[in-house]
Amino acid sequence: MNKKIAVIKGDGIGPEIVNEAEKVLNKVGEKYGHTFEYTDVLMGGCAIDATGVPLPQETIDICLASDSVLLGAVGGPKWDTLPGNLRPEAGLLGIRGALKLFANIRPAKLIPALAGACPLKDEITKNGLDLVIVRELIGGAYFGERDTHVDENGVKHASDSMAYADYEVERICRVAFDMARKRNKKVHSVDKANVLDSSRLWREVAHKVAKEYPDVEFQDILVDNTAMQLVHNPAQFDVMVTENLFGDILSDEASMITGSLGMIPSASLGEGTLGLYEPIHGSAPDIAGQNKANPLATILSVAMMLRYSFDMSEESDAIGKAVNEVLADGYRTGDIMSEGMKCVSCSEMGDLVADKI
Numbered sequence: 001m002n003k004k005i006a007v008i009k010g011d012g013i014g015p016e017i018v019n020e021a022e023k024v025l026n027k028v029g030e031k032y033g034h035t036f037e038y039t040d041v042l043m044g045g046c047a048i049d050a051t052g053v054p055l056p057q058e059t060i061d062i063c064l065a066s067d068s069v070l071l072g073a074v075g076g077p078k079w080d081t082l083p084g085n086l087r088p089e090a091g092l093l094g095i096r097g098a099l100k101l102f103a104n105i106r107p108a109k110l111i112p113a114l115a116g117a118c119p120l121k122d123e124i125t126k127n128g129l130d131l132v133i134v135r136e137l138i139g140g141a142y143f144g145e146r147d148t149h150v151d152e153n154g155v156k157h158a159s160d161s162m163a164y165a166d167y168e169v170e171r172i173c174r175v176a177f178d179m180a181r182k183r184n185k186k187v188h189s190v191d192k193a194n195v196l197d198s199s200r201l202w203r204e205v206a207h208k209v210a211k212e213y214p215d216v217e218f219q220d221i222l223v224d225n226t227a228m229q230l231v232h233n234p235a236q237f238d239v240m241v242t243e244n245l246f247g248d249i250l251s252d253e254a255s256m257i258t259g260s261l262g263m264i265p266s267a268s269l270g271e272g273t274l275g276l277y278e279p280i281h282g283s284a285p286d287i288a289g290q291n292k293a294n295p296l297a298t299i300l301s302v303a304m305m306l307r308y309s310f311d312m313s314e315e316s317d318a319i320g321k322a323v324n325e326v327l328a329d330g331y332r333t334g335d336i337m338s339e340g341m342k343c344v345s346c347s348e349m350g351d352l353v354a355d356k357i
């Protein structure tokens, strides 16, 4: 098969990690007889520098005309003082919105070889961690009305509104329940229904959808309790579905249990097969350009691309297996380094994984 991939390398370590992901993807193409055609497009800080805006229309057009989108990371101190709507992050929200990617899938799995990098005690992780966070991606506080103003007394105010419509909750809940059916048949719907109206709507709709999936065990859980349970008994979770901001925060927390933010891939999906694939970590400006970054989250993101956008599950599994083997062989980037392991650079890690394909 021939697939067109729009590539947003982005800022900071973005270009380095994306290069390694392309290296692995090319190897998959060679082995399984596919060609992947890449078109680089601008988004984030590099787009601001080149065009004055974080998300040029041309980028949206090329992404929409592609079979999927691969993204490294955007942002950095250079652009931190720009107004909110002109920051690199606005480009990221813009592309998620423009492609209508409402479902963000973030799997967090504790790989046995990395158990040493997990900061929790063995007695807490002895039953493992294998969960998927299904994060609503184009609603809530990220996309609600916002305002910053100074009132007549000189007091400055700012607000963001966390808004949801029933159909937005319904479609993301369906994604979660469908996913649970293919896994361990358990869904936790995470909300703050004891305080927020938007969460009370969320809970009402989640219960309605749950009735259609009697084979899936279903439970509501408050977001603060979820944060606590994640580090108390992470093995209790299978699929977690939640709104945009809660999902952002909980996925960083879950990632740390796997050893590093540098290990977690993500897929952002809409109604069709076009998806955007990116690591959940940021652009790590402090180590950019030093060939030190961990490319595994991006490599695992292309594995998700193969599965969800291209229906190539065998090829996807081959990447997952290659990553596990390289880790089992003792190779580590700095972020997941522990005693007795072999520390490798970003490009060496990419080579090692590609060689195992």
Ligand code: IPM
Pocket: 075, 089, 092, 093, 248, 280, 282
């Ligand atoms: C993520 C990131 C983004 C988000 C930022 C960079 C806007 O943290 O993908 O989790 O908050 O969604």
Ligand code: MN
Pocket: 248, 249, 252, 280
């Ligand atoms: Mn985040």
